[in-house]
Amino acid sequence: ERFTIAAASDLRFALEDVIAVYRAQYPDHAFEVVYGSSGKMTTQIMNGAPYDLFFSADISFPERLHAAGFSATEPAVYAIGRIVIWSNTLDASGLTLEDLADASIRRIAIAQPAHAPYGLRAQEAMEAAGVWDRVQGKLVFGENIAQTAQMVESGAAEVGIIALSLAMFPALAAHGYHLIDDGLHNPLTQGFIVTKRGGAKPAAMNFARFMETDEAHRIMEAYGFVMPR
Amino acid sequence: MLGLSPADWQAIEVTFKLCLYTTLILLVIATPLAWWLSAKRSGLRVAVQAVVALPLVLPPTVLGFYLLVALGPRGVVGQTLENIGLTHLAFSFEGILVASVIYSMPFAVQPLYEAFSNLSRRHVEVASALGANLFDRFFTVILPLTRGGFVVAATLTFAHTLGEFGVILMLGGSIPGETKVLSVLIYDHTEAMNYEAAHRLSAMLLVFAFLTLFVVYGINRRFQIAKL
Amino acid sequence: MLGLSPADWQAIEVTFKLCLYTTLILLVIATPLAWWLSAKRSGLRVAVQAVVALPLVLPPTVLGFYLLVALGPRGVVGQTLENIGLTHLAFSFEGILVASVIYSMPFAVQPLYEAFSNLSRRHVEVASALGANLFDRFFTVILPLTRGGFVVAATLTFAHTLGEFGVILMLGGSIPGETKVLSVLIYDHTEAMNYEAAHRLSAMLLVFAFLTLFVVYGINRRFQIAKL
Amino acid sequence: MILQVRAHWRRDRFELAVEMQLPLEGVTALFGRSGCGKTSLLRVIAGLERLKGAEVMLGGQVWQQGRQFVPLHRRRIGLVFQEHSLLPHLSVRDNLLYGYRRTPLPERRLHLAEVAAMLGLDALLDRGIDQLSGGQRQRVSLGRALLTSPRLLLLDEPLSALDTQTKREIMPFLSRLAVEAGVPMIMISHAPDEVERLADRVVFMRDGRIDCIETLREALARPDSPLFDEEGPASVLQGDLAPPTDNGLHPFQIGSERIWLVGASGRARGDARLRILARDVALALDLPGRTSVLNQLPVSVERIDPGPDGRVTVACRLADGQVLLSQITAWSAQSLALRPGTGAYALIKSVALME
Amino acid sequence: MILQVRAHWRRDRFELAVEMQLPLEGVTALFGRSGCGKTSLLRVIAGLERLKGAEVMLGGQVWQQGRQFVPLHRRRIGLVFQEHSLLPHLSVRDNLLYGYRRTPLPERRLHLAEVAAMLGLDALLDRGIDQLSGGQRQRVSLGRALLTSPRLLLLDEPLSALDTQTKREIMPFLSRLAVEAGVPMIMISHAPDEVERLADRVVFMRDGRIDCIETLREALARPDSPLFDEEGPASVLQGDLAPPTDNGLHPFQIGSERIWLVGASGRARGDARLRILARDVALALDLPGRTSVLNQLPVSVERIDPGPDGRVTVACRLADGQVLLSQITAWSAQSLALRPGTGAYALIKSVALME
Ligand SMILES: Nc1ncnc2c1ncn2[C@@H]1O[C@H](COP(=O)(O)OP(=O)(O)OP(=O)(O)O)[C@@H](O)[C@H]1O
């Protein structure tokens, strides 16, 4: 029986590694992963999307689905995200949030705070660091965290605030990053559910359980996610 | 082949089917519609003409959202379909086909409307006088004389469907082999920073589109109709 | 007013400016281009005609990405601009304007090409014989006789620019007051599941577009040219 | 075959109001000034305008009446439009064959080869229609209509762009088609010579109304006929044509009198019609002496009508009762003291035999 | 003013090869069969076809030579196309005024009111051009060209869709324009009556080549002229027109002889031309007695040419040396024993004064 996983874009690299391990253990389990924005996927699930598991970038979406009766399980936290300052033109490891206000930095890319959890946390962090007002004219907004990274990668924006999981992806890891103190923003609690549809599929439930194993946690941690205790 | 994975080929197949069906269906729908629009001047017809263009002004994902709501299991259309024993249209090939048809409608209707508006009544009268019935007139006179409009309609529709992904992503949910089209695949590749694959597919798409258009436009010009 | 926030109004202003400028610039660019394309049959012209349609076949965000690379500070165009003392085009209104122009080009070029192809040479000759120079002929004969093509070109361009957000999102970075257009705003609202705001803005956009198109199409029909 | 038309049509300031019963044998000319409604009438007959309340009937067949309406493509009408109307996407050949191919096999009377030859289009068959001269295009239009082997031909100035010689090749063909194949024609023409040569009947139109319907004979006999605008009045004489005598001239017998004709070679003998322009007929009280005027018929003056420009038209009765018109100056009429009953000689110089 | 044209143009199977020097005073008719290249020649003169190696010069001015090329819109040519060419987006008035508005004020000789009145378009000015009849459209085309007050008029069958009466209203206007305003015209026409009434000069074309260029006089005097296809040969006599005498007729003095004319009222006296069809001239050896034939001129037979259908054309010399053609049957010529030198009387019935 096939099942489908819907996952937030920031999970892309980490989840691929998890899956590789999972497939090795359960070679007869057939499934696909669809990546997208958490908001879009929530809407889709509410309108009959054939997704069996939903890994959101923010626990509020699974909670909403659960409240509306679309889930088979309680929303569970599977990881906590971190954000970093990243650049591929400057050495970001030496940058701080305060440096972002510097005139030499013309463009800062963050994800759209209105709907992307990573964007909202970036905003909170800059507010806490007291630079939010001073960077207003420099901000450009990506649709999601992956697009934000692309804006920086193209060189059009000097720096960006992106997910640690992305900055650790081999293609981007060549450049340094500055990890933002997680005390400066609310936690990026990432939660998941098994949908109504997935609840009837033992394989889907099995994958959900696999995400709680140490093996999965180790991979997630390698990508900079903090694991829930 | 061409360094493409089976997933790529699957997406190519879906894409090609989608573009082809969309174009064909649109020509079939748009032709009578444009004819009706061009036949007389009336408020109703102008209004319909304006309405046809409306799907264009919404952001594709938003349009996709509304379509999802309408065609999905809880929407008017979807529910009606389910009630009569069919399945709703969200997350299915049929669904993205309907969406593409709606979304590309203005690209088919407008050029055809224009072509029909410019059609000389005399030529149609001549064909009648020579014994051609309505059907015959359409295929032997109206169609050849408005062929340019059909070419514009078909190429714009085809190209636009090829590139569209906002609506499809939302309504289709990028299910491999069903709703995952090439544009969604390329989008995924860029999101995954898998640039090499994205470039390769983009280049292929461009070359394919270029060749198709080159041939279509070339043929269209070769049989240019005498202008007097 | 209308329950809109200042941010909404800002987006409306940017959108309106973008659509207007895109349409105007495209008409100015597409007119000579379409004229040149329609003037003679040659391989080069067919190729150019096909190339014009190509931006359409790429997924908008991907096109946006390529444009971002090209127009940004490290891209060919952006660097050239910086070298001559200007600023690169990424994340600026000028940038999304350029992108819109490129992206909507086929919607302007194709209908105009078709209109020019159907233009009777006789009428242009008549105007010459009556003492009208090239410029004069263009405005008093060619333009009125191909008006339908211009209306199709302008409305498709306008509507398409109104709804486009993939390219703009990527290249523009949705900077309020600069590159944040209405379609991006509506998209943001739906992504944030802020449906009420999305519905209100969508409805407004649809009503506005409908009225505009209704008036334009109505006027176009009122001055329908005699067909003989 | 009778064509019945009743129609009332307001086109802005112009009003067509027609009610007629038209016998259709042979060629009927529709004659009237520019803008008088000839083309409009043809459109009504063809069914290109579906007017409310209009009635069109051909023979026993209803084409339009009340809610009944036979569409043009089932009326089998050969239509030649006044203005160029070739199908631009087809070659000359395909234009010619468009209607032919849609004509049921058994109904095909004319074929491409003969029509193309007759119209001088042989060498042009593979051209596009933008590679034709104006007159060539007109001939293709005509040929295309002929090739549908229609039941009725409606021709809107079909020869206007043609030179005299070409016209003279085509007109006999149309005549023959009307007579031999029995295809009635309604032809609009501004050229009196075409009307006189082809028509059996003339419908005179004025300001959207039918003025009168006359046989050509009647039309020509009427001194004030609009046909005479160009050449003045003429008379048509019926008689018997004999083969040429030794002098190379044909005797044309009218009762006991004889008129000598030139240029009738190749014509069958028998019943024939002569058309004599009134201005070609002089009157003399004495028989002239040695002169080249061969025909000198005794007549009696019947009526003298004043004409334009100081001329009068004298109606003379021949011995066998037919009327011959003569146009002379008022001054001559006066100095010869002509009045009804005067006996005179009609001197006729040139005489044309009607086709 | 001399128009020089040299052009060589291959249009597929058709070849136009023209090299001519054409004196342009008055009206020049371009005459030839359908498809012989008349329209093509006009297009070359107008500069609508920029042929390589072609040369066009008007007066001293170069219009085309080598790389020099004056575009049509600066040539100030009034052009009437063979086929309907009104601008469909403009009303009748705006069509008429399109060229007028682009004519510099001091150059404007004709104005809307007079042209519209002359062409009978007054009531149609506010119409769209799809609300006109065929003839009305043709008149608008002509009017539009006239209103540019051109230096040269090129008319491609400008009267073909018009009825006789309308033509007869327009032709004098064109004549006057050519003579009084000195606007030369080149006119294509298939109607010999138009050519004879309007033209001063005829260019005969055949198969893409100029056959010959003749004055109308020469063209009409030539018995085998293509112009005679319709009416047979004619002669043109020069003389002096006097006001009408008591009998209501105008005396037309040719040397010591006099011809009585009808229908010349309103014409200025003085130099004038008479056109007499050869078939309207009979010959007699004796003066006839009391007859309506007013004109009986003594002539001497000069030459007898055989004509078609058993007729001969007799060239007669009048007392003042001008030549008058007479067409009679060969049999008459024989029975009257006509031969060069024979003295005879030319009996001329009807006589038309040329416009
Ligand atoms: N575009 C073309 N290509 C090739 N041949 C052409 C083209 N246009 C016209 N011709 C040929 O050139 C010849 C001359 O054409 P043109 O129009 O000059 O004739 P015309 O003398 O004006 O005839 P008409 O009296 O019928 O109008 C014709 O035989 C015609 O078939």
Ligand SMILES: Nc1ncnc2c1ncn2[C@@H]1O[C@H](COP(=O)(O)OP(=O)(O)OP(=O)(O)O)[C@@H](O)[C@H]1O
């Ligand atoms: N579409 C129209 N709307 C209004 N009036 C029209 C329309 N078409 C023609 N007319 C008018 O109707 C009258 C008759 O037109 P029609 O074409 O029947 O004339 P016609 O006798 O064929 O003239 P011609 O010999 O000039 O072709 C004309 O006075 C014309 O102005």
Ligand SMILES: [Mg+2]
């Ligand atoms: Mg007409």
Ligand SMILES: [Mg+2]
């Ligand atoms: Mg011609």
